Amino acid sequence: MIHEILPVGALACNCSIFGEEAGRTAMVIDPGDDVDDILALVERHHLRVASIVITHAHLDHVGGVAELKKATGAPVYMDALDEPLYDRIEIQASWLGLPVPEKVAIDTKICEGDEITLGETKFMVLETPGHSPGSISLWIPSLNKVMCGDTLFRDSMGRTDLPGGDSRTLLRSIQSKLLALPEETQVVPGHGPLTTIGREKVYNPFLQGL
Numbered sequence: 001m002i003h004e005i006l007p008v009g010a011l012a013c014n015c016s017i018f019g020e021e022a023g024r025t026a027m028v029i030d031p032g033d034d035v036d037d038i039l040a041l042v043e044r045h046h047l048r049v050a051s052i053v054i055t056h057a058h059l060d061h062v063g064g065v066a067e068l069k070k071a072t073g074a075p076v077y078m079d080a081l082d083e084p085l086y087d088r089i090e091i092q093a094s095w096l097g098l099p100v101p102e103k104v105a106i107d108t109k110i111c112e113g114d115e116i117t118l119g120e121t122k123f124m125v126l127e128t129p130g131h132s133p134g135s136i137s138l139w140i141p142s143l144n145k146v147m148c149g150d151t152l153f154r155d156s157m158g159r160t161d162l163p164g165g166d167s168r169t170l171l172r173s174i175q176s177k178l179l180a181l182p183e184e185t186q187v188v189p190g191h192g193p194l195t196t197i198g199r200e201k202v203y204n205p206f207l208q209g210l
């Protein structure tokens with residue numbers, strides 16, 4: 001499995017591009033911006049984008065979704081609980097002083113227990129609300145990886161001061177969904193360096209005493 005992580009946009013959102021070698025199909029997670037760079041990377045690996053998955057509807061994670069969908073025709077997956085955020089993306093743009101991106105229809109609403117497949121590989125949807133109501137993580141057991149959006153970071157966790165954020169909900173999500181994964185699971189956060197579940201259990205100051 002090809003896995004490239006491309007920091008995109010002004011806030012350096014970690015956009016993940018997975019590509020399966022057999023059928024040359026790709027999944028793009030959180031195309032927040034810099035769609036030309038994403039497409040160039042997809043092309044370099046001779047892939048065809050088959051799915052676009054959103055971990056949560058903050059502008060830095062969804063800004064390039066419409067442009068990428070237009071370029072590839074791939075369906076968009078998002079948790080319905082973040083639709084109110086997505087529907088008012090122009091408010092987020094005004095806070096951040098960024099241009100308002102084009103919006104696009106969400107093709108498939110995903111929720112806890114859903115699976116999205118890429119070739120033979122299963123991406124399991126874990127609902128991890130707190131940073132936003134519809135935040136999800138994608139766990140890929142066969143690769144020992146979890147894409148956790150802005151729920152958990154190396155030594156930190158997502159902010160909860162934005163509309164729909166809630167710190168108790170976030171801690172509960174981390175404890176019940178992420179810390180329950182095998183310790184060797186590699187964590188790919190929405191921003192910044194990678195880590196593992198085991199490392200965060202020991203060193204993350206926000207998780208001590210859980």
Ligand SMILES: [Zn+2]
Pocket residue numbers: 056058131150
């Ligand atoms: Zn966010």
